[in-house]
Amino acid sequence: MTTVGNVDHVRNGFDPHEILNDWDLGTVTTDANGRRVREYEITAVDIEIEIAPGIFFPAWAYNGRVPGPTIRAVEGEWLRIHFTNAGSHTHSIHFHGIHAASMDGIAGAGLVGPGESFTYEMPAEPFGCHLYHCHATPLKRHVHKGLYGAFIVDPDPARHPEHTDVARARLLGTPENDTWQEFVMVMNGFDTNFDDENEIYAANTVAHEYMKRPIQVDRDRPIRIYLVNITEFDPINSFHLHGNFFDYYDHGTTLTPTLRTVDTIMQCQAQRGILEMSFANHEPGRYMFHAHQSEFAELGWMSVFEVT
Numbered sequence: 001m002t003t004v005g006n007v008d009h010v011r012n013g014f015d016p017h018e019i020l021n022d023w024d025l026g027t028v029t030t031d032a033n034g035r036r037v038r039e040y041e042i043t044a045v046d047i048e049i050e051i052a053p054g055i056f057f058p059a060w061a062y063n064g065r066v067p068g069p070t071i072r073a074v075e076g077e078w079l080r081i082h083f084t085n086a087g088s089h090t091h092s093i094h095f096h097g098i099h100a101a102s103m104d105g106i107a108g109a110g111l112v113g114p115g116e117s118f119t120y121e122m123p124a125e126p127f128g129c130h131l132y133h134c135h136a137t138p139l140k141r142h143v144h145k146g147l148y149g150a151f152i153v154d155p156d157p158a159r160h161p162e163h164t165d166v167a168r169a170r171l172l173g174t175p176e177n178d179t180w181q182e183f184v185m186v187m188n189g190f191d192t193n194f195d196d197e198n199e200i201y202a203a204n205t206v207a208h209e210y211m212k213r214p215i216q217v218d219r220d221r222p223i224r225i226y227l228v229n230i231t232e233f234d235p236i237n238s239f240h241l242h243g244n245f246f247d248y249y250d251h252g253t254t255l256t257p258t259l260r261t262v263d264t265i266m267q268c269q270a271q272r273g274i275l276e277m278s279f280a281n282h283e284p285g286r287y288m289f290h291a292h293q294s295e296f297a298e299l300g301w302m303s304v305f306e307v308t
Contacts, residue, residue: 002208002211002212002302003052003053003207003208003300004053005053005054006053006212007050007051007052007053007206007209008050009206011050012049012050012065012206013047013064013065014064014065014066016202016203016204016205016206016209016210017209017210017213017215019065019067019070019184019204019205020183020184020185020204020215021182021183021184022069022070023070023072023152023172024040024069024070024071024072025038025072025073025172026038026039026040026071026073026079027039027040028077031078035077035078036074036076036077036078037077037078037079037080038073038074038077038078038079038080038124039079039080039081039082040069040071040079040080040081040082041082041084042062042063042068042069042081042082042083042084042093043062043063043064043083043084043085043086044060044061044062044083044084044085044086044087044091044112044134044147045060045061045063045064045086045087046058046059046060046061046087046088047059047060047061047064049061049066049146049205050206051190051192051200051202051205051206051207052200052206052207052208052300055192055200057146057190057192057200058145059145059146060087060089060091060134060142060145060146060147061146061147062093062147062148062149066146066148066188066205067146067148067149067150067186067188067204067205067228067230068132068147068148068149069149070149070150070151070152070184070226071132071149071150071151071152072152072153072154072172073124073152073153073154074124074153074154074156074171075124075125075126075127075153075154075155075156075159076123076124076125076156076159077123077124078121078122078123078124079120079121079122079123079124080119080120080121081093081119081120081121082117082119083110083112083117083118083119083120084112084116084117085112085113085114085115085116085117086114086115087114088114089114089136089142090111090112090113090114090136091111091112091134091136091142091147092105092106092110092111092112092118092134092135092136093105093110093120093132093133093134093135094106094132094133094134094135095120095122095130095132095151096130096131096132096151096270096272097122097124097125097126097130097151097153098122098123098125098126099120099121099122099123100122103120103121103122104135105120105134105135106135111135111136124153125153126153126253127153127154127155127156127170127252127253128152128153128249128251128252128253128272128274129150129151129152129226129227129228129249129251129252129272129273129274130150130151130152130153130251130252130272131148131149131150131151131228131230131270131272132148132149132150132151133147133148133149133230133270134147134148140196140232140233143230143232144189144190144191144232144233146188146205148186148188148230149186150184150186150226150228150272152184152226152252154170154171154172155167155170155171155255156171157171160255163255163256166255166256167255170224170255179221179222180221180222180223180224181217181218181221181222181223181224182223182224182225182226183215183223183224183225183226184204184225184226184228185203185204185225185226185227185228185239186203186204186205186228186230187201187202187203187227187228187229187230187231187237187239187267187291187301188201188202188203188204188205188230188231188232189201189202189231189232189233189234189237189296190202191232191233196233197233198231198232198233198234198299199299200299200300201231201237201291201295201296201297201299201300201301202300202301203301203303206300207299207300207301208300208302208303209303210303210304211302211303211304214286214303214304214305214306215303215304215305215306216306216308217279217305217306217307217308218307218308219279219280219282219284219307219308220280222276222277222278222280223275223276223277223278223279223305224274224275224276225239225274225275225276225277226252226272226274227239227265227267227272227273227274227275228267228272229267229268229269229270229271229272230269230270231269232269234269234293234296235268235269236266236267236268236269236293237266237267237291237293237296237301238264238265238266238267238291238292238293238296239264239265239267239275239289239290239291239292240263240264240289240290240291240292241263241264241277241287241288241289242287242288242289243282243287244263244277244278244279244282244287245261245262245263245277246261246262246263246275246276246277247259247260247261247262247275247276247277248260248262248265248273248274248275248276249273249274249275249276250271250273251271251272251273252272252273252274257276258273264292279305279307282307284307284308285306285307286304286305286306286307287304287305287307288302288303288304288305289303289304289305290302290303
């Protein structure tokens with residue numbers, strides 16, 4: 001089953017297909033010590049978004065979209081995130097990475113009131129697929145309302161001489177990385193009647209969007225998916241692929257797979273990972289992928305790769 005009708009992405013201000021790989025690379029400079037510094041601008045706003053045809057949700061969003069911008073950096077860089085709260089409630093950004101206590105995005109360490117600003121600073125480490133989200137209370141409501149996003153740190157090949165080729169294949173902009181088709185998918189859900197249960201599920205917010213408009217895939221190029229689970233109110237979510245298997249890198253913090261040749265992966269809330277697969281030996285066609293909780297799939301988290 002799928003939803004009937006289409007969501008107005010122009011009205012929303014974001015398109016789930018563009019979210020798949022519109023990396024926010026920030027602005028890169030070099031400081032007096034020769035260190036690469038990458039700076040980002042993020043603003044929290046109140047916004048109404050359409051999450052399924054005709055179903056509108058009063059969201060809180062980073063930069064006007066759910067999920068927020070996919071921040072991407074390189075291992076070892078210094079990150080500087082300028083956060084402005086243009087919303088109606090106190091918010092923050094808590095990064096799942098390595099940083100000082102004063103940069104944690106909790107009370108006394110970067111909570112930002114309406115109309116105020118704060119700058120978070122931290123090293124880009126470890127490499128991998130990470131998450132950021134608001135850590136204001138009540139936590140579950142601030143997360144569920146839409147204040148979250150993916151945070152990718154590419155490995156620096158010079159730091160991994162034993163796996164240089166693999167690291168270069170992950171590093172955005174290298175010839176080795178250009179051979180890959182990369183997508184970010186943030187698994188999320190929406191409680192439309194605020195009873196602490198989700199009525200809509202999706203990857204990148206809009207129910208059944210990739211079912212109606214399949215993700216176009218070139219079978220001669222491998223696929224890498226940065227997968228993040230930020231589904232509130234349900235303890236786990238999952239990703240299941242039809243007709244194929246994939247390798248999995250838990251949290252993306254290894255350059256060798258933590259699981260090989262699997263077709264389903266489960267993630268608890270806030271867990272992340274990298275999936276790698278190839279359709280090179282497959283016939284062209286449509287290959288489904290979805291949550292392997294049937295309820296989640298029927299309520300929106302069901303999608304298709306169109307392999308050509």
